């Protein structure tokens with residue numbers, strides 16, 4: 122597409138690029154776009170020891186950027202993007218992630234998102250472990266971080282397209298100087314501007330297909346903050362990447378461990394889930410078979426048509442070829458659809474390339490909306506990306522609106538004539554287009570489930586109690602796409618997650634319900650300690666979580682703790698040692714994460730959350746809200762009442778059984794909170810104790826002051 | 835004949851996934867297996883027959899999501 126656009130440099134900052142030392146650039150880049158001002162801040166050893174990198178660095182910078190009163194759209198709110206010490210290693214699978222944090226428009230507190238693409242590594246090799254952007258502008262800007270020419274620029278722009286799809290392609294070409302692989306673009310689209318659930322698209326250049334491909338920092342509305350600041354895009358430019366570019370402490374040790382993990386994946390993935398061919402789509406039918414696939418706004422866990430949107434179908438739809446979102450990743454799970462022709466919207470009738478869909482998008486924009494049409498899901502995926510919208514929040518929000526519509530809590534006068542029932546594919550797509558246009562009922566849906574509950578109650582007089590039970594959000598963030606009703610561990614995995622119910626912190630549902638690795642209450646609480654710590658660590662180091670436990674060593678089942686996949690954890694400890702030169706054992710991984718994890722919990726406290734009540738989840742996440750849900754699993758629930766709780770259910774009607782079951786399950790969830798808080802070293806109100814913050818070295822004066830204000834001294 | 839995790843095994847008419855797992859006698863709790871490129875989950879082990887000449891993979895764990 123030929124566009125007339127203008128870009129005018131308004132600020133140039135030249136710098137001397139530092140040599141990367143053992144995975145660190147040892148400095149961060151600060152940009153205040155209001156002034157505009159560009160400067161460099163040093164990274165000291167203490168920052169590396171306590172916060173490691175990645176999300177840890179982001180949080181530390183964001184902590185100093187915002188006050189407890191800062192709101193998401195305030196100029197003080199910063200967007201921080203980091204790689205991590207291992208980020209940018211081409212040999213080790215999954216080593217190209219960027220971690221993004223900001224104050225979220227959905228939660229009002231800290232959100233973090235772990236995303237592929239080349240940006241984080243290019244930023245670091247350009248000389249910066251972290252980028253911190255504050256301020257707001259009146260005019261659209263593009264920020265260029267050019268590590269080759271050692272300059273950072275702010276450019277005022279006009280005439281660039283709004284949507285990420287065209288925008289990224291144009292900017293890649295604009296800055297490439299003939300080498301598009303040297304460019305990674307971070308951008309969003311019009312949906313981000315008009316909703317609270319905007320995502321960021323991070324590109325990587327696909328040499329074979331000759332196009333910019335995308336991965337999304339999806340959760341929590343980071344894209345909406347980006348759009349509100351009027352940043353059109355941030356572009357990183359860097360040269361060829363080799364293992365030595367990251368200057369590891371011991372290159373030979375790094376190569377040895379990297380080759381082991383790469384080779385194992387290349388050998389085992391074809392024998393296991395074939396992620397290099399089908400991505401994460403295998404999870405659709407597996408979740409469906411185990412009654413865990415959300416359908417109809419998390420009412421049910423299975424549907425006979427789920428097979429239509431599973432791996433057998435997407436295997437045929439995906440374009441074949443290498444799909445690693447980072448160089449040399451042998452998992453290579455980031456698939457896409459070539460020559461897709463949308464039926465609606467601005468790209469109607471034209472051929473586009475769609476990155477995705479992954480499991481979450483299929484479940485969120487498909488099964489949970491009662492949609493089992495694989496091409497419609499691809500279209501939803503395409504427009505969400507192009508418009509800069511998070512497919513998970515979009516899916517879960519539309520699902521809530523659809524259920525409210527079907528229950529008569531809202532009607533066509535509110536939806537402006539749209540029959541928003543489950544399975545209405547065009548209505549779902551129309552919601553997405555309206556979110557991008559900032560018009561119609563889509564504008565309301567785009568505010569997210571929490572805001573919808575309040576608008577429906579206040580303006581449409583809908584019953585707030587039932588909406589509280591069926592509105593699938595916690596902490597203000599929409600649930601990602603797993604059915605937790607029968608897994609107490611996953612209820613905790615969602616409810617006790619720091620940023621809100623996103624599975625990247627603790628995905629225990631299968632380990633709990635199917636593999637039965639944590640039958641006791643104590644084991645669930647223990648898992649809710651160690652699993653998030655492992656997952657946190659990937660975000661500190663610039664790594665992808667998938668190579669840890671999505672491809673499993675053949676002898677794993679004979680190990681003492683198969684759920685932890687310790688062989689890989691040992692390799693990760695070797696990898697960390699080889700890059701940073703700091704000798705590390707597997708248990709130290711947990712210790713590193715604990716510091717940052719507890720700091721993030723305290724950050725929530727600073728922002729007015731981070732206490733026990735903040736960890737509540739809607740009842741639908743715990744059990745059946747409506748009689749139809751109870752009846753769909755009546756045997757299970759009856760059995761639980763009789764055998765576990767010794768209730769005589771003879772003659773009892775369904776409503777009464779629901780009420781009783783709810784009492785037991787809610788009490789159990791509270792008990793789980795107690796057990797997990799204790800295991801994590803927190804008070805009964807869910808706040809880290811003084812002993813915990815001292816042990817972890819995060820007893821900074823302002824942390825102690827904050828704790829004191831909450832009675833902890 | 836058919837293959838399980840790359841190793842040849844003799845096949846018999848009517849053999850189900852559940853039969854195979856019993857015959858193998860592996861105490862590990864398999865939740866999912868793959869027959870050629872089709873995933874089969876535990877609730878369907880009893881009724882899913884393994885075709886002759888197929889390639890079966892026992893998936894060790896579904897741990898990542």
Ligand code: SF4
Nearest residue numbers: 215446450452454665
């Ligand atoms: S495993 Fe998939 S998501 Fe992770 S780095 Fe590799 S290609 Fe990207």
